[in-house]
Amino acid sequence: MNALRQKCLTKTELQNATVGTIRRKLLKLGALITVSTRRILIAITNSCPYKHIFATAHRRLKILPNTT
Numbered sequence: 001m002n003a004l005r006q007k008c009l010t011k012t013e014l015q016n017a018t019v020g021t022i023r024r025k026l027l028k029l030g031a032l033i034t035v036s037t038r039r040i041l042i043a044i045t046n047s048c049p050y051k052h053i054f055a056t057a058h059r060r061l062k063i064l065p066n067t068t
Contacts, residue, residue, distance in 0.1 A: 004057065009057055025053075026050060029054070
């Protein structure tokens with residue numbers, strides 16, 4: 001969670017949030033997840049107040065180097 005906050009949530013309203021707050025606002029969302037052969041789609045409702053922060057974190061996670 002600390003790495004997520006430092007690398008993906010900078011310059012958002014959750015940059016100084018606690019682990020519990022990040023978990024409650026970003027990870028405990030109601031979403032429809034569709035898994036296909038080539039991709040995983042996550043459909044978040046339009047009324048989600050933190051949708052833009054989730055999208056920002058996802059975009060930043062995608063550009064991080066793979067360390068495996």
